[in-house]
Every structure is written in structure tokens, then in C-alpha cells.
Amino acid sequence: MKTVALHNLKGGVGKTAAAVNLAYLAAANDVPTLLWDLDPQGASSWYFHGQPQHEKTKNVLHGATPVSRLVTPSPYANLSLIPADFSYRYLDVMLRKVEPPRQALRRLLKPFAGDYALAILDCPPSLSHLADNVFAAADLVLAPVVPTWLSLRALEQVEDYLRDAGFDPSRLRPFYSMADRRRQLHRELIERRPQAMARGLHAVIPYASMVERMGERRAPMAAFAPSDDPALLAYAELWLELKAMLKL
Numbered sequence: 001m002k003t004v005a006l007h008n009l010k011g012g013v014g015k016t017a018a019a020v021n022l023a024y025l026a027a028a029n030d031v032p033t034l035l036w037d038l039d040p041q042g043a044s045s046w047y048f049h050g051q052p053q054h055e056k057t058k059n060v061l062h063g064a065t066p067v068s069r070l071v072t073p074s075p076y077a078n079l080s081l082i083p084a085d086f087s088y089r090y091l092d093v094m095l096r097k098v099e100p101p102r103q104a105l106r107r108l109l110k111p112f113a114g115d116y117a118l119a120i121l122d123c124p125p126s127l128s129h130l131a132d133n134v135f136a137a138a139d140l141v142l143a144p145v146v147p148t149w150l151s152l153r154a155l156e157q158v159e160d161y162l163r164d165a166g167f168d169p170s171r172l173r174p175f176y177s178m179a180d181r182r183r184q185l186h187r188e189l190i191e192r193r194p195q196a197m198a199r200g201l202h203a204v205i206p207y208a209s210m211v212e213r214m215g216e217r218r219a220p221m222a223a224f225a226p227s228d229d230p231a232l233l234a235y236a237e238l239w240l241e242l243k244a245m246l247k248l
């Protein structure tokens with residue numbers, strides 16, 4: 001089983017939109033997929049109509065409750081969820097108490113290797129103990145980056161953090177998200193990619209009202225958007241790049 005995290009220091013950059021669309025596309029392409037919503041806001045759980053199981057997060061972290069009890073079905077074949085639990089707002093503190101440090105999430109994902117080929121982690125915006133666990137568990141960390149200097153700076157901060165914490169920064173793979181080609185700066189940063197995007201994926205997710213409409217439909221884009229919709233095609237390209245990188 002391969003593990004991919006959608007992570008960024010910044011919020012509102014398209015992590016959840018990418019997690020939801022990638023999870024759907026993977027599952028629709030016959031890759032048994034588990035989406036774990038680690039953000040207490042529970043946005044990806046909401047898109048997939050997932051309700052958290054009534055298990056104490058603390059008991060799961062300490063092994064008293066099997067992690068498999070957290071899994072719920074999604075409305076789609078091949079796709080299961082671990083919905084966010086409101087107690088995840090304390091996940092950082094709870095993870096600090098689990099030994100060995102940083103390895104809890106990796107250990108919790110292990111039992112799923114028999115049933116799933118791909119785990120997708122939808123992360124809250126942070127650089128913290130939870131992020132350490134995510135970096136230790138993920139084969140790839142996908143970071144949506146809005147084409148602005150401030151977002152690129154946040155990306156560099158994540159990369160510095162990874163390096164300082166002893167992780168391999170080459171597993172951090174950014175991609176442009178919410179790109180608005182009507183804006184000159186966006187166009188420039190997409191065409192002449194700065195150094196921070198050197199390891200970036202090719203897919204560029206456009207700023208598009210069709211993505212926002214996922215909220216109205218409570219569904220991934222592929223479930224309602226026309227098959228030639230540019231944003232859907234961009235997610236499909238992102239999925240194909242991910243599939244190739246992970247040899248799925």
C-alpha cells in the first residue's frame with residue numbers, strides 16, 4: 001500500500017479538493033483506496049457523507065481499539081473513509097504521548113496494507129507533531145501551492161522544516177492549485193517556475209467555480225462535472241502523475 005498526504009502549512013489552498021478528487025479517481029481506476037480525513041474540520045468526510053465511528057481516538061492511538069473500527073464505506077466502489085473525529089483537534093497533543101515518536105500514524109496504517117493499494121491523508125494546515133507523523137508515514141507529500149510569492153515561501157518553509165527534522169525533502173512534491181491565468185503573476189509563476197517548484201508536478205489545477213460546486217453537490221467533481229471540464233481534466237492529469245510516481 002502506498003501512502004500519499006495532501007499537506008501544506010497554509011489553509012484554503014485546495015488540499016481537501018485534491019484529496020477528494022484523487023481518492024475518487026484512484027478508486028474509479030480500480031485502485032482500492034482509503035481516505036483518512038485528519039483535519040478536525042472534517043471537510044473531506046463531509047464531501048463523502050462519512051460519519052465518524054464512536055471510538056475514542058486515544059484508545060486507537062494506544063492500540064486498545066483496532067484502527068479498522070474507524071473505517072466507514074463511501075458512496076463509491078473501492079473507496080473507504082476514516083472520517084475526521086472532532087477530537088482530532090487534540091491529535092497533535094495525543095500523538096506526543098505515543099511511543100516511538102513520529103511513528104504512530106505509520107503503525108496505524110500498516111493493518112490496511114492487505115485491503116488497500118492507496119491511502120490518502122487529508123491533513124490540517126500545520127507544521128507540528130502531526131506533520132512529523134504524516135511525513136514519516138507518507139511515500140509522497142503533495143502540496144497544493146497557489147501561484148503567489150507568499151505561497152511559494154510557505155512551501156520553502158515546509159521544505160526547510162522537513163530537512164531540519166531529518167526527512168527526505170524530495171518526497172515533498174508541490175503542484176499549482178487555484179491558478180488563475182487571468183492574473184499576470186499566476187501566469188508568470190506557472191510559465192517560469194521558480195526554484196521552489198523544481199520538483200513540482202506538471203498538472204496545474206485552475207481556479208474554477210466547478211471545483212467550488214463540489215460543496216453544493218457534496219461529491220467529487222467526476223461525479224457531476226462534464227468529462228471535458230478543464231478542472232476535472234487537471235485532476236485527472238494529477239492522478240496520472242501520482243499513479244506513475246507510485247507505480248500503482
Ligand SMILES: Nc1ncnc2c1ncn2[C@@H]1O[C@H](COP(=O)(O)OP(=O)(O)O)[C@@H](O)[C@H]1O
Pocket residue numbers: 010011012013014015016017018043177178179205206207208209211212213215231
Ligand atoms: N481550484 C479551485 N477553484 C476554485 N475554488 C477552489 C479550488 N480548490 C478549492 N477551492 C475552494 O476553496 C476553498 C478551500 O479549498 P479546500 O480544498 O478545502 O482547501 P484546504 O483543504 O487546503 O483548506 C473551498 O471552498 C473550495 O471549494
Ligand SMILES: [Mg+2]
Pocket residue numbers: 015016017039043122123
Ligand atoms: Mg482541508
